[in-house]
Amino acid sequence: MLKLLRRTWRYLTAALGGKLTEAADPKVQLEQAIMEAQDQHRRLKEQAANVIAGQKQTELRLNRAMTELEKVSSSAQQAVMMIAEAEGAGDTKKAAEYTTAAESFANRLIAVEREVEELKATHLASAQAADQAKAAVTQNASVLQKRLSERQKLLSQLDQAKMQEQMNRAMASLNETVGQDVPTFTEVQDKIEARYAKAKGMAELNADSVEGRMLEVEQAAMNTEAQARLAEIRSKLGITSGAAAPEVGPSEG
Numbered sequence: 001m002l003k004l005l006r007r008t009w010r011y012l013t014a015a016l017g018g019k020l021t022e023a024a025d026p027k028v029q030l031e032q033a034i035m036e037a038q039d040q041h042r043r044l045k046e047q048a049a050n051v052i053a054g055q056k057q058t059e060l061r062l063n064r065a066m067t068e069l070e071k072v073s074s075s076a077q078q079a080v081m082m083i084a085e086a087e088g089a090g091d092t093k094k095a096a097e098y099t100t101a102a103e104s105f106a107n108r109l110i111a112v113e114r115e116v117e118e119l120k121a122t123h124l125a126s127a128q129a130a131d132q133a134k135a136a137v138t139q140n141a142s143v144l145q146k147r148l149s150e151r152q153k154l155l156s157q158l159d160q161a162k163m164q165e166q167m168n169r170a171m172a173s174l175n176e177t178v179g180q181d182v183p184t185f186t187e188v189q190d191k192i193e194a195r196y197a198k199a200k201g202m203a204e205l206n207a208d209s210v211e212g213r214m215l216e217v218e219q220a221a222m223n224t225e226a227q228a229r230l231a232e233i234r235s236k237l238g239i240t241s242g243a244a245a246p247e248v249g250p251s252e253g
Contacts, residue, residue, distance in 0.1 A: 026158055034151055041137075041144050048133035055126035062119040069112045076105035 079102035086095035234240075 027155065030151060030154055030158075034147060037144055037147055041140050044140050045137055048130075048137045051126070051133040052130045055123070055130040058119060058123045058126045062116070062123050065112060065116045065119050069109070069116050072105055072109045072112050076102060076109050079105050 079098055083095050083098040083102060086092075086098055
């Protein structure tokens, strides 16, 4: 039972995640991806800065140890010289005291030499790590810059895709029925063309019928009556209809 519930939960989670992914705005997702890449680059730079800081601290410790080594070595040499002088002067007490001091300097010298060797190894490793960190930051910066350059191209492609999808929907709507009561563009076009063709056919039939000839006769009679009335008006006004223009004879030379 528990196994079945887990399987069902994973299925629902995957299904819901898929629906959310489909419904998400690609432009928003692109900006989120860019922001995440920028955050990763910032975190990488912080880590690289810590590595470089560790290398710098090791370098400072190594420099201090080298200075201390030089100082202790000089003191040990001085103690040995003073032992020799005391022994030459026959002062065994001072010779013994200088010997004790020289041994202390020798022990300190051994410890500092060991510290210097360890710091040198640490400094070498930290320097290599710092170089790798710098290279990683440089490489990631190049990748980030490439993504930033491609963002505008992707946004342009996204706008083109949206425009093409809108055009596809518009073209599809011309041939698809929108609901049950709304005809398609093609259906309306066919209906209008059929009605126009039927009207033209009826007009041709009426023109060839007896009634059509009678209408022509009546129209001709009306036109004749109108012409006669116009001739009467011209006569009253003294206008000769269709009078020929006076001829102009040849000019006398």
